[in-house]
Amino acid sequence: MNQIDDLKLLRLQEEKKFISTDFIEELARQLIGELVQWANGEIFAPRGGELAFGITLGPPNAGVAISPKRPFHPRMEFRLSLIEDIYADAFTFPIVSRRLSEETETLKTFNETERFQGCRVRFPGSLPELHESNVAESFRPVCELFVALNLERKDDDWHAPPEDVRCRFIMFELMLVWTFFHELGHAVQGHYRMHPTGASLASDWSFLEMGEPAPTEVDHVGIAPTTSGKSVPDLAAQARELMADAEATDLTLKYLVMRDRLTFNVWYLLLCSLGCMFQRFYASYPDNLEVSHARHPHPAIRDETSHLLGINWVADYLVASKNVQRREEPAMSLTYLSVRASLVTGLFRAYRIEKRDDPSGLPSYMSLISDGGDQRQSYLNALVPEIERQLPMALEYHLIDMHSLEYWFQLVKAALSRG
Secondary structure, eight states: OOOBOHHHHHHHHHHGGGOOHHHHHHHHHHHHHHHHHHHIIIIIGGGTOOOEEEEEOSSSEEEEEEETTEEEEEEEEEEHHHHHHHHHHHHHHHHHHHHHHHHOSHHHHHHTOGGGTTOTTOOSSSSOOOOGGGSOTTTHHHHHHHHHHHHHTTTSTTOOOHHHHHHHHHHHHHHHHHHHHHHHHHHHTTGGGGSOTTSOOSOEEEEESSOOOOTTOHHHHOOOBOTTSOBOOOHHHHHHHHHHHHHHHHHHHHHHHHTTOOOHHHHHHHHHHHHHHHHHHGGGSOSSOSOOSSSSOOHHHHHHHHHHHHHHHHHHHHHHTTSOSSTTTTHHHHHHHHHHHHHHHHHHHHHHTBOOSOTTSOOHHHHHHHHOHHHHHHHHHHHHHHHHHHHHHHHHHOSOSSOOHHHHHHHHHHHHHHO
């Protein structure tokens, strides 16, 4: 059952009292400012356009607005409340991971799984080893200051080990970067051209943090009403969201490569970052994989297709960069990190959000992932025709020459054919 625990919700609200809004807003502006500068230099300025960015108030959300008359002048916004929620997840994740490691047998049992005994990236503790070089360059000065301050108080119960501090900054960065690239994906793939005639094109709020409006609010979520008064799934919009997810994963991995930071430990934290975000959206979805009536696909579907691209992208990159000779060589390492990330983020959500009557059972999201194979297959089969219909339009328009959109779709179809 996917229920929110009211007491845990109060605890989440209490967390906000310990977050310096000015501090994290400045970090976010600095990071996203660099991404905006890159996007304008590489994509929009050569076409006579400009991407504008702003941080606004309101419920947790992010989105991009595109005018068909000025498609090279998109406006992207992040709500400050979304940035606060992302930081809260990043701050808390290493704490919960450490508790799982030190107070339960879960990670020890997972590490002793026979299939992973020869895995060279396996790590026994709560987090992989993290170095200063793993942190974003713009975040390093303040991050290492926090590391030093915590080392000074290492005898204090409230001190955080260096890995915990660096994990917070890395995950905060990666969640923001991926979200930025998701929104950018809507712009560079020309999704405004794919809306049905008469739909509102002035605003495309496309990455909803705390869930979507009720299906009756058709003007806001693009759900087509039926004659019976009930809504039907907007499969076209859901397909575009998966396409934007693929763009985000591709560009985030390229972002890490360009900065010489794509390592196994950072990739693990990227998977954890995606898991935390997708499972936050799960609060507004049922604990089944019937096709959603919302504009966004079920978070478990987004999670799966993003993981699929990430694993294959990294395997191919390792071959292309001559780190390995064959794709099969890193398969165990990539699988270990992927499965471990799904395990830890599932427990992370359950610890922080979910109401659980029986703590010995699997949390709702983890149960859905492990037992929802047939429904997941049916859901993806429903979305594939809409992806196939809109993909040529995205490929024709695409504003970035080197992208992985078609590659990702081939992976999705191959996975479906394997069952």
